[in-house]
Amino acid sequence: MSFLFNLLKGAFLRMLQLIWFGKRKISNSLSIYVKTNTGNTLSIDLDPKWDIRNLKEIVGPQLGISPEDIKIIFAGKELHNSTIIEECDLGQQSILHAIKLPPGKNRLNRKKDTKNLIEESIDEGSEANESGSKPLNETLIDLPLEDSDRHENHSEQEQQQARAHFYVYCSLPCKSVEAGKLRVRCATCGSGAVTVDRDPQCWPDVQQPRRITVHCENHDCQTLLSSLAQKDEGTPQVRYAQFYFKCANHVSLGEKDEAVPLYLIKPNLRNVPCLACTDTRDTVLVFPCEAGHVTCLDCFRDYCVARLRDRQFEFDDNHGYYTLPCPAGCQNSHISEVHHFRLLSPEQYEQYQRFGTEEYVLRAGGLLCPRPDCGMGIIPPDQTDEERSRSPDEDDCRRIQCIGGCGYVFCRRCLQGFHVGECDSQQPTTYSSTSAVSCLSGYAIDPLRASEAKWDEASKKTIQISTKPCPKCRTPTERDGGCMHMVCTRAGCSFQWCWVCQTEWTRDCMGSHWFG
């Protein structure tokens, strides 16, 4: 009996172990690539507990270089020998750069080292080539949005707390908002074997080119730079950093695997309560207004959904983004990285994109195919004055065909099937091929029943009964409550009109029949 019990207990414990330590076991071995400046790439399995010195000892023999003559570069930093691998923010399949130091330089280093021997011995040990620093993720502080808002010198603890966290939208393969990792490469040659001359201290440092210089280890880079300089006198002889982001949620798919940074999402280091729900949450979205208003991500979603439902996103006039301002109504607070709207569900984001496209088409003077389930955006060619004078009855310029969509031919003014003459109560002329066939076949058709059986007739009638056209742009408008003061929601129209008078809204309307 006790044997059976022990067996069961053993199996149970084994299972528990598998469940609890399964993860750790997998992560115990880290597969990475080491690229050299001589064109070799090694695939290496590491224990995350090792330090950089261990790594050099493994890489060195494989490359035929003495471990002391190697420097390891990752994310813009030369890594110090004592750095533990797991502190470096390395993921599976990450790429480290191993650079063979030129003999002369190494000797120089050693000389320097002996000079600072006392410091060195206190610090680390007696080994040569003690250059390098902590990895970027250890030193980087949370980046403020503005250049002027840089962090002052923090104490160690504050710095620990304020360590940068990034959020990205990963389009492939995660298709979601994830934690992100900051990486850097040479803006001239694209090589990752660079060391930055200083850490970025604000978002403009990361986003704008030519803010931070780098030292590039790529041999070809010098020739590339001088050839560029020959072509264009203006090209400076310095190399700049090009920062980019990777998704931390999936195994790196190579050097081209990048993600969009969502720089308005931040860890709530200052414990600011959400503007809408007043809760203090760990992760917040900081609007780019002067006050830096904060909402939690849930309220940001609610805000977007409420504005989306009313089609109240705005076009940023400077950049043309279809976006939202700070909910507190601050000036110049439009979100200019629209990937932040990826916080919405896929369906909502699709709606956002569709509305944005439609509003863009309408703003550009185009129209949308009125046929149900089509909605193709059409931008009719501008008519020359000559053409206009040739067709005084305007029939031709009202005739729009949905090219590239369903092929429907409709009247530009009333958005019904195309007709000749005035818009009201016109039956569409027989443009569709099906009606032509029924004429030829010789069947007797009850015209009454046929008129009832038209697929869009019922909705057309409902629209006629339940809506009034905007006096300016003629968009059918439904009033589902509230006062008589109507504001056209169509992009670029925004006409204010009176539901009763069907003309522009006036003081008199307000006084006599605001609420009917």
Next chain:
Amino acid sequence: MCWDALDLWRQGLIMADLPRRIIKETQRLMQEPVPGISAVPDDANARYFHVIVTGPEDSPFEGGLFKLELFLPEDYPMSAPKVRFITKIYHPNIDRLGRICLDILKDKWSPALQIRTVLLSIQALLSAPNPDDPLANDVAELWKINEGEAIRNAKEWTRRYAMDN
């Protein structure tokens, strides 16, 4: 006892689906009431508030107690609360059905505003009628032509409708 338990259970049901922001705002309105304003949630619907605003000093509405109703719609605070005077009031920006002309209740609404700030704005509107942005045209007209008479009317209405209890 039995009823108390049922009451608690019902209260729990009412509060269950309520966003934390509404709970917090309600608590604060109870604990630190705004001077001259009381707002109490309905027993059966925590989104519906019974509001009483006292007429501001040095206004024709002084001494009056004005009842209002305030409702927090489903997507509050993303959309504005709906507020209406129940007590009749003679004011150029409030119509005969008690509907209020106030920008923050319409297009100037922001989720950064609260029940408290809305009610304070309404109280301020009583102190400073704006006949140039009228809702009740006849009232506004009189307010512009003969302010003295309009104020007399407002005082009379206050005495008649807002002081009887």
